[in-house]
Amino acid sequence: MDMAWPERRAAYPHKHRDDVGGTRGDLGHGDLTKVRAYQLIPWLNLSCGGCLSGVTPRKNIEAASACSGTMGAGAGAERAERPAEKRLFVGANWKCSLESVEQVDQLLSSIATAVSAETKGLAGLELCIFAPYVFLERARRILPTEIRVGSQNAWDAAEGFACTGVVTSSMLKGIGCDWVLLGHSDRRNVLGESHDLISQKVRRCLESGLKVNITIGEKKEAREKGQELQVLQEQLESVAKAVPADAWDRMAVAYEPVWAVGEGAVPCEPNEAQRVHSALRQWLKEKFGENTSKCLFLYTGSVNESNAEHYAALPDVDGFVVGRAGLDVEKLSAICRTLVSCKSGSGA
Ligand SMILES: O=C[C@H](O)COP(=O)(O)O
Numbered sequence: 541m542d543m544a545w546p547e548r549r550a551a552y553p554h555k556h557r558d559d560v561g562g563t564r565g566d567l568g569h570g571d572l573t574k575v576r577a578y579q580l581i582p583w584l585n586l587s588c589g590g591c592l593s594g595v596t597p598r599k600n601i602e603a604a605s606a607c608s609g610t611m612g613a614g615a616g617a618e619r620a621e622r623p624a625e626k627r628l629f630v631g632a633n634w635k636c637s638l639e640s641v642e643q644v645d646q647l648l649s650s651i652a653t654a655v656s657a658e659t660k661g662l663a664g665l666e667l668c669i670f671a672p673y674v675f676l677e678r679a680r681r682i683l684p685t686e687i688r689v690g691s692q693n694a695w696d697a698a699e700g701f702a703c704t705g706v707v708t709s710s711m712l713k714g715i716g717c718d719w720v721l722l723g724h725s726d727r728r729n730v731l732g733e734s735h736d737l738i739s740q741k742v743r744r745c746l747e748s749g750l751k752v753n754i755t756i757g758e759k760k761e762a763r764e765k766g767q768e769l770q771v772l773q774e775q776l777e778s779v780a781k782a783v784p785a786d787a788w789d790r791m792a793v794a795y796e797p798v799w800a801v802g803e804g805a806v807p808c809e810p811n812e813a814q815r816v817h818s819a820l821r822q823w824l825k826e827k828f829g830e831n832t833s834k835c836l837f838l839y840t841g842s843v844n845e846s847n848a849e850h851y852a853a854l855p856d857v858d859g860f861v862v863g864r865a866g867l868d869v870e871k872l873s874a875i876c877r878t879l880v881s882c883k884s885g886s887g888a
Pocket residue numbers: 633724796801802840841842843861862863864865
């Protein structure tokens with residue numbers, strides 16, 4: 541870290557974090573009323589024809605066509621080898637957008653109700669709610685066990701060191717957490733977490749029996765210099781060194797192009813997401829062995845109910861991590877339906 545915490549905090553006020561790719565003011569406290577509880581909604585029972593029909597930008601038409609079972613952008617791009625079984629994942633990273641217990645309980649209950657209403661369950665999709673520490677226990681209590689609960693962080697406390705304010709991976713495992721989200725751009729770029737610290741956390745979480753969702757992403761400057769894969773591989777390599785060969789089935793890598801996140805940011809084109817995912821999957825396999833093919837590759841950054849089908853159609857996208865869309869049960873359920881529909885329809 542080149543900047544002390546108080547200075548960093550002052551430099552990056554909560555709602556105006558240009559260094560992470562744009563302003564995210566829409567997630568701020570003032571908009572909490574956007575969180576709505578819905579009545580029973582069908583969860584995953586739409587056919588691919590139910591894929592959301594928002595405006596399809598010309599550049600995305602190929603990708604969209606893959607969702608309906610034809611060859612699309614994903615098929616045109618190089619596809620890395622994947623295991624035969626199709627595991628799908630959607631994570632809802634709430635960040636610190638919900639601050640009141642009432643809002644949290646309302647959203648958790650509406651998600652639980654929505655999933656329970658679907659007789660087919662989640663159809664192979666793993667849905668995980670990444671809540672703040674203080675709401676994890678109520679999330680575990682309110683949600684059915686088929687919905688996973690994840691922490692947004694874990695601290696790598698050294699063995700035997702009773703460090704003040706620390707929440708350890710063992711504590712998280714003990715209260716029923718399944719997943720931990722680590723390496724998010726908020727923590728790398730705003731809080732200054734180093735590769736080394738993140739990899740220590742990954743190692744400790746895996747040792748505690750947790751699954752790890754690691755976020756990697758390049759900033760705009762790196763992208764403009766054509767250094768995106770170099771940056772991503774550096775981030776991933778540091779983490780991969782901490783992953784035992786038999787733990788890759790407990791890993792998910794979420795690619796978040798930092799420049800594509802936030803209100804008004806230019807979205808990452810699906811073809812580009814596919815290129816990056818495919819390249820990283822291949823690179824990981826060559827460098828760290830066959831077992832890495834068990835790792836999920838997720839796309840994250842401004843995924844919503846209108847654009848999910850373009851990314852879901854990509855062969856090397858196994859799912860998503862959503863921020864804003866995860867605060868609305870209707871949007872979250874639509875994204876889950878779209879992912880399941882596209883994957884079953886395209887054979888991706
Ligand atoms: O963890 C989630 C990512 O930061 C994406 O957030 P977003 O879906 O609100 O763009």
